[in-house]
Amino acid sequence: MKPGNAWRNISKFNYSRGLLLMGFGAVVGLFLAAIGLFTAKGTSTLIVPPEDVALVNQQPIVRSDYLAQLRTLYDVDYEHATPQQRRKVLDDMIREELFVQRGTELDVASADPATRMAMVSAVEQQAATDAMTDLPNDEKLRRYYEAKKARYSSDGYMTARDIVFAAGAAQDALAAARAMTPEQAMAKFGAKESGKLSAQEFYFAADVHIGRRLALVAEALPNGAVSAPVTMPDGTHLIYMIKNVRPVPLDFDKAKAQILADYRRDSSQRMLAHEQIFLRERANILIAKDMQ
């Protein structure tokens, strides 16, 4: 058999072929390892990736953060920064990273309330990130809108006057006052304006200013109507409604921005609740007997 044929005949052992294939395999393996070394996220490496300016115990200091910090501190871009400015910002960022890492080693969060609060807040934010930035399609939003249609209306508001009569005012006097203007009623019966309603009030504001009971009475009045007497601790009230603009349901397109915001908020609350359930399920929580 010619030497060339011995190489090609795989049924026969060939020392050179074996060595060559072994070398080839090693080269391929090392090549793949090199790719991993230079590219894989989280890989321990001696080379600083191009998106970073430094690695501190393999934790990156991101180049764009560094440039932003340079701009914040000195209001310059990298090209116009002095070597001292560049060095100072880098040193500060390395120092911060070292101290954060040391803080993790020392388990600062277990003792420092501020760190604990910051961590809780950060985890909450992270859990809700997807929900808060999600852009659901119109079909999903419409379903949400249909389910919660009552939420979406314009704000009701009113222009009304709240006139207070002395406690125990006669019923026929009150009945007569209802047929008068507020000025006439005040002049004739010595009633006073409560002064709690301003020229125009959103429903919620009327609620705050004259109280829920009177506000509900007012909201039900049509334009130009006067309420039935309402007895309150400070006297008997008549509400003279000048203009009552009731809330008008908003259609989907008009309310879309609000629907989207509500949808995201509801989703984020759900995600947070799920996160808590997940964390409780995987945690080993022991509760003292007297607390159970």
Add this chain to the structure above:
Amino acid sequence: MKSLGLAVPLGIGAIAVLAGLMTGAYLIFGNTMDARLLRAEPDGLPERADLMPYAVAHGRSIFQSECASCHGREAKGNNAVGAPNLTDKDWLYGFGRVSDILQTVRYGIRAQDPRGRNLADMPAFSHPEPYDREKLLPLSPNDVGDVTQFLLAQEKRPADAAAADRGQRIFDGRGGCWDCHGQDGGGDSEVGAPNLIDNIWLFGDGGRADIADSIENGRSGVCPAWVDRLPAASILEVALYVHALSHPQEATR
């Protein structure tokens, strides 16, 4: 021992090839277009004719798959959800520099990332507690109407002069609007407060009803943070593409 004689040069060859490949890998991965982009000063990149065509082409493709759902395929925005037009030079945050856009793309706007843009919201003045971040009092429907008239007047549109005058006092006083939007309504791109006198509207069409709606119900648009979703180079490419949209002369230079 003919075979062993061949093995020695083969082994040396393999080691030489290996060393070559290692060097090649370093050169390749250390000097790809992405790496060159990432190592460059972002604000200087629009001048780099050797890098921009590559970056803009990649950025466009990523924009179409990730950003177009809000901003539209032409990046003209969507007033129904407050997604801004990215092709004009009206910047809600920053000054339209690549570094400003990069910051927004990386960390988002109100995207639950502490590094993101999240300094202020538009309060909802028809709500009992208009603003979570600080104490503000609600406005009455008349007040909302007056502030609306003031803004219309600021844009030289037809407005009731007396109401606009009252509106200005609210704008500069108890409404606290000046704090973010500036006393002239010109906005503040540090906190993302829009310019209210340039006839560019983020929500709605700038009509009386839409302005009043914003004052009454507040606004707080959101842009996702892409820092954990896209590679650093892709984020930079998107930022460069968005920059090129609003600076077409530089992109074609």
